Amino acid sequence: GNSEELREILRQAGLVRLFFFMRFILSVTGPYEKLNTGLHLDMSNFAQSPLAMRPGARAAAFVFRSSFKTTIFGTGRGHWLVTRDGNTRFLFVSNTAGHANAARGVIKDVTETNEFYAWLYPECIPGSSADRWNADELVFPHRARIYKEPSFTAKGIDSVHAGPHYTDTNWDDLAGLEGLDKMMNVAAHAPSGGWARARFARGP
Numbered sequence: 001g002n003s004e005e006l007r008e009i010l011r012q013a014g015l016v017r018l019f020f021f022m023r024f025i026l027s028v029t030g031p032y033e034k035l036n037t038g039l040h041l042d043m044s045n046f047a048q049s050p051l052a053m054r055p056g057a058r059a060a061a062f063v064f065r066s067s068f069k070t071t072i073f074g075t076g077r078g079h080w081l082v083t084r085d086g087n088t089r090f091l092f093v094s095n096t097a098g099h100a101n102a103a104r105g106v107i108k109d110v111t112e113t114n115e116f117y118a119w120l121y122p123e124c125i126p127g128s129s130a131d132r133w134n135a136d137e138l139v140f141p142h143r144a145r146i147y148k149e150p151s152f153t154a155k156g157i158d159s160v161h162a163g164p165h166y167t168d169t170n171w172d173d174l175a176g177l178e179g180l181d182k183m184m185n186v187a188a189h190a191p192s193g194g195w196a197r198a199r200f201a202r203g204p
Contacts, residue, residue, distance in 0.1 A: 019044035030110040086142035089149040091169040097156030104154035
């Protein structure tokens with residue numbers, strides 16, 4: 001019927017366009033309702049451009065505070081990538097573990113409470129008995145393969161080390177040269193394929 005056709009149109013629009021996914025789907029319950037069609041649309045387009053999406057890509061965004069950089073590059077993009085591909089293993093790194101855990105909490109809360117998201121992507125909604133869906137790790141149920149890494153991992157800069165294999169990483173608000181050195185050292189010693197894409201979002 002018409003409702004199923006509408007559902008499929010909206011579903012595909014969200015999978016294709018990051019900005020649409022955040023502003024018109026996640027915003028029903030998530031912190032995305034203030035995203036605008038100016039700077040935020042440009043940031044979203046950059047976040048899904050070949051510069052940021054091609055295998056092995058490393059991209060950086062330097063933007064002012066309160067520009068929703070964490071919302072777009074971190075929680076929004078991470079949620080989008082996992083929704084598109086259940087085998088995604090997204091790593092979010094911040095200057096503190098608390099900030100990183102808060103980002104993971106946003107994805108968990110939106111997935112659990114957003115009925116519009118659930119209507120469009122029912123395969124992404126964990127059941128009440130899901131083993132790896134809790135405050136410490138999030139594994140989305142549409143994952144097709146077994147991985148030790150969760151769908152979305154959050155860490156403070158001091159707890160990051162080479163070894164785990166992630167398909168995408170976001171280094172957010174690292175403080176000072178020490179944080180940059182840590183990022184570069186971990187990336188340089190990561191096993192082949194361990195850090196498929198990386199981006200660095202930083203405000204002044």
